[in-house]
Amino acid sequence: xxxxxxxxxxxxxxxxxxxxxxxxxxLNGLGTGIALQRVYQTIVxxxxxxxxxxxxxxxxxxKEHLPAIWINGKHEHPFALENPGVISxxxxxxxxxxxxxxxxxxxxxxxxxxxxxxxxxxxxxxxxRERLLESTDVQTGFELIEAYFISRLEGKNFLSLPxxxxxxxxxxxxxxxxxxxxxGCTRKKLRADSIQYFGAPVKNMxxxxxxxxxxxxxxxxxxxxxxxxxxxYDQAHFIKDFKVRTGMTPGQYRLLxxxxxxxxxxxxxxxxxxxxxxxxxxxxxx
Numbered sequence: 001x002x003x004x005x006x007x008x009x010x011x012x013x014x015x016x017x018x019x020x021x022x023x024x025x026x027l028n029g030l031g032t033g034i035a036l037q038r039v040y041q042t043i044v045x046x047x048x049x050x051x052x053x054x055x056x057x058x059x060x061x062x063k064e065h066l067p068a069i070w071i072n073g074k075h076e077h078p079f080a081l082e083n084p085g086v087i088s089x090x091x092x093x094x095x096x097x098x099x100x101x102x103x104x105x106x107x108x109x110x111x112x113x114x115x116x117x118x119x120x121x122x123x124x125x126x127x128x129r130e131r132l133l134e135s136t137d138v139q140t141g142f143e144l145i146e147a148y149f150i151s152r153l154e155g156k157n158f159l160s161l162p163x164x165x166x167x168x169x170x171x172x173x174x175x176x177x178x179x180x181x182x183x184g185c186t187r188k189k190l191r192a193d194s195i196q197y198f199g200a201p202v203k204n205m206x207x208x209x210x211x212x213x214x215x216x217x218x219x220x221x222x223x224x225x226x227x228x229x230x231x232x233y234d235q236a237h238f239i240k241d242f243k244v245r246t247g248m249t250p251g252q253y254r255l256l257x258x259x260x261x262x263x264x265x266x267x268x269x270x271x272x273x274x275x276x277x278x279x280x281x282x283x284x285x286x
Contacts, residue, residue, distance in 0.1 A: 049085025
């Protein structure tokens with residue numbers, strides 16, 4: 001496999017777009033590894049070579065990912081990525097609940113697959129990609145992307161923004177009962193709103209958010225005892241949930257973090273080839 005120097009450059013949008021997009025990141029040489037669950041959707045514009053993906057725990061051959069632009073949804077299961085060529089991506093980090101302003105399909109349809117832009121965007125997004133291919137520097141690319149996504153907001157109804165802002169914060173720390181009481185709505189209405197803006201019911205989102213917090217805690221404190229880093233009421237439930245979501249135990253993930261410190265910069269992405277990852281897991285039974 002061709003090796004590259006890994007780099008990432010981040011741009012924070014200005015003006016109205018900063019309400020909807022947290023950051024735009026250019027990634028170079030950061031494509032091969034094991035991707036774990038993620039909380040929210042991102043829009044990816046590939047200006048390098050195509051990816052190949054597979055189940056990290058099977059020997060099934062990898063499948064080529066052909067779309068050049070896609071929404072990378074809220075994946076519930078880990079998957080392996082390989083890239084044999086030049087890795088160059090622009091990743092647009094959509095803020096929680098804001099994807100409906102840029103997609104013409106329900107958010108829930110973006111959860112379990114990388115959904116090609118043909119299904120959710122206007123055709124001019126491919127013109128944007130052509131301009132990115134022609135641009136001479138990353139900063140120019142950021143400006144082109146910012147201008148494009150600002151144009152997508154023209155004429156949109158922003159009346160739901162206060163509700164989205166509240167829900168994006170409340171689902172992290174509040175129960176369904178508390179959120180319903182604050183919003184003055186039924187559980188059925190809350191479920192519908194959560195699926196509309198986030199792609200899943202509140203409890204599902206809370207589980208993935210909590211899992212993401214555990215990944216970050218373990219990655220940033222790789223030598224801390226696991227019992228002090230999780231929010232479950234007992235260790236057995238924590239281990240079971242972690243294994244269901246990742247295919248490995250929290251102890252194995254901690255050992256990975258200790259050996260490969262770069263994981264701490266992106267806790268849901270283990271930058272190892274599939275074969276190396278499986279060899280590590282097999283040699284470190286927990």
